[in-house]
Each structure stands twice: as structure tokens, then as C-alpha cells.
Amino acid sequence: MASSLQIPAAISSSTSAFFGRLPSNNKNSRSWEVSLPRRKHGVCKCISSPSAEQTAYKTKVTRNANMAKLQAGYLFPEIARRRSAHMLKYPDVQVISLGIGDTTEPIPEVITSSMAMRAHFLSTVEGYSGYGAEQGDKKLRATIASTYYKDLGIEESDIFVSDGAKCDISRLQLLFGSEVKMAVQDPSYPAYVDSSVITGQTGLFQKDIEKYGDIEYMRCVPENDFFPDLSTISQADVIFFCSPNNPTGSAATREQLTHLVQFAKNNGSIIVYDSAYAMYISDDSPRTIFEIPGAKEVAIEISSFSKYAGFTGVRLGWTVVPKELLFADGFPVAKDFNRIVCTCFNGASNIAQAGGLACLSPEGLKAMTETINFYKENTEIIVDTFSSLGFNVYGGKNAPYVWVQFPGRSSWDVFAEILEKAHVVTTPGSGFGPGGEGFIRVSAFGHRANILEAAKRIKQLYK
Secondary structure, three states: OEEEEEEOOOOOHHHHHHHOOOOOOOOOOOOEEEEEEOOOOOOOOOOOOOOHHHHOOOOOOOOOHHHHHOOOOOHHHHHHHHHHHHHHHOOOOOOEEOOOOOOOOOOOHHHHHHHHHHHHHOOOOOOOOOOOOOOOOHHHHHHHHHHHOOOOOOOHHHEEEEOOHHHHHHHHHHHHOOOOOEEEEEOOOHHHHHHHHHHOOOOOEEOOOOEEOOEEEEEOOHHHOOOOOHHHOOOOOEEEEEOOOOOOOOOOOHHHHHHHHHHHHHHOOEEEEEOOOHHHOOOOOOOOHHHOOOHHHOEEEEEEOHHHHOOOOOOOEEEEOOOOOEOOOOOEHHHHHHHHHHHHOOOOOHHHHHHHHHHOOHHHHHHHHHHHHHHHHHHHHHHHHHHHOOOEEEEOOOOOEEEEEOOOOOHHHHHHHHHHHHOEEOEEHHHHOHHHOOEEEEEOOOOHHHHHHHHHHHHHHHO
């Protein structure tokens, strides 16, 4: 016969992780019982484990010194941490998040139904498939080429389907290696710089100027219409350029991109062009770098379904590496990138790729456009809100981001002020580089009711 030790529901989460999930406190739940052998006059003692300092074991593997160069946490997890802390402080307040650029509206059913069908098909003998081509489904690659690069000389073989543009940024850094010098827009998406640091392309972080050594920061501010003065840029091997830009929302004109392509040719550089927001463009700005003559000889383009179809969680993107793009020794860049892909990647999910094909069907393109238009209406509300309060407001027209200027103020202080007093999460501009100081980025991704409520709170705060 055995005695029973009941484990109370209030046991710590760390202990519950050891025993498994504990039942909830409802009328159907029962206490868990752990049987212990009965010993006459015995006592079950709990022995505390030694401290971490006593038990810590260290390997002899040296830490990657480049990781130690990184400053604090990655921007968006840090924002999430501060948001969580604020919610603990104000548990009864609805916190509205207009910070991280995560989509909020449901994926159109014409797209999800195709993914569901593909998923169910996998449960049949006829429909099951394992590993696919690392470069992506042949039909999807061809459809991306014909949809986004029609008449531009981009072929199916130039396109590599992936699990998202952010992942491809890191794969490209692996391709380029540690010896190249990078140039980046300032401000810009943090992944460009951080991946460069991790790869070993940079020097140490210089706190006095808020920059890493050996990176060329191309300042993009209102005074130069958010396009860098290329005459001031020193030699750079790889130029990361995002248009429409995250965070400023500015889209480069045809003339500006022509200058950029010519600059790359004159310097022998490679442009990594991020077009993840191209479908948000409302004017005649180029939607791809390959609209510019000569770009196939100097440019790679990365893009994604994340902000078009709500695929931030589904994960599907692509990278275009034209066959005309060659290294200094004449070797095709695409061949080396193909080797990187085949070595580091087993191909995008076949279910996600079925969704990608549905995105590019006539019905899918229509549905994506409707969703994008919804977010663009959100940007109009945000722009009108800050403009009515007298702020200088940029972006919003060609991108789902609004870039608001707070002259002379720390962007983290403004972030904290809006969070504390309006319970709205934004993104501090300095998180995108020193050129972002004095700005905040406001995301238009959000349910309409939340956008309207945030606008109301911000008006009350700054009226």
C-alpha cells in the first residue's frame, strides 16, 4: 500500500514544468498525486538544490566576440519587454500596440483555403511530399517572376523562395562574409546592422556617436528628402537599401534609384534592395530596383508576403539574385547563394508556398490589395492625428509607417511618455540608428477601433 503526496495548484511554474501541466481550478479538475513508497516512521524530506554558482559548469569554448559588440537587446524584444512591464503596472488599462510592425487583420480566406487544402492533401498517399527544392516550388518561382518582375528580364531561375526576408538578410551576410564593408541607410531596419556585427564586418560600437566602426551610415533625414548624399559616401562593398523605407516610410524616386545604381557601378558595389513594402506604393515610385536600367548587374532584391498577406507568422518571402550579378573574379553571385541556401536551408514550407501561389492568383492579389488599402486608411488617421497637433509628420503615403518628429527630445523619452500617459506603444526612432533620434515610428498595423482609440488618446496627451 502506498501513501499519497498531493501537489497544490499553487506550486511554482518552474516545478510544474518538471511535473507537467497542472490542472486548472475548475469543478472537473483533480489534484495530481505522486505515489511514494510507505516507510514506517519515515519522513519525506525536500532537499534544496545547490546554488547556480556551486553547480555552474563552463565549457572551454570561447564566446563569439562579435556577439559581445551588440548593444543591449534587439529593438523589438526590448519594446515588448517594456510593454509587458507597463501592463503589469496598469493591469486594468487597455494597452494599444502601434510599435512592432506586425499585421493584425485576418489572412484572406482565398489564401488560407489553399493552405488548408495543401495541408489535408499531405495526409494522402497521392498528396504527400517531403523535402522540396531548396530554391522553392518551381511554379511559385515562375509566378513571382511574372507577377512582380514582368518584362524586366528576371526569370524563375533568378528567384529563391525562403521563409522570409529577415532570414535571407542573414543568409546574404553569410554569403558576403566578414571582410566586406557595409553601408546602410540611417535610420534603417536594425537587422541589417546587427547581422553585420554578428558576421564580423564591423568594429566596436562607438557610444559617443552611436555608431559601429567600419559601417558607412548613409544619413536619410528630412533635410535631404530621406535620400543620402552619395557624394559623401566612401567605398562600400555592400549597400543595404530599403524602399519604401522602414522606418521613415519614404519611397525613393526613379531618379534617386538611378543615382544609386550608378553609384554602385562606379564603386563596384552590390546593392541589397529590400522591397518588402512595395505594394504600399501609391505614386509612381519604382516598386523594384530592377525597373532601373543596369540594376541586374549590381543588385539583389529581397521581399516578402508578410506585410502583403498577413504572413508574419506563416513565413514566406523571396530573394532575387540575377544571373548577371558577378563577383570581382567573374563568379556568379547566384551560384554561391544557391550553395548557401542548399547548405543552410531545406526549403520553405510546402503549405506556406501553396499560400504564396494563392496570393498571386487574381483573387489573391485583389484580396491582398484590399487588406493593404485598409492599413493605408489607418495611416491616414495617424498622419491626420499628429499633423493636427502641429507635429512634422513623414511617411504614411507609400508605407504602413508614420515617422513623427519631436525636435530636441530623446526618442526613448517620447516613447516612454506616450506609453505612460496614453498607454500606446510606439517605436523610438533611435532604435533604427542615430539618424532616428528625435523621431518615433508609429505603425498602421492595427484594428480600426484601436487606431481610432490611440488617435483619441494621443490628441488628449498633446492638445
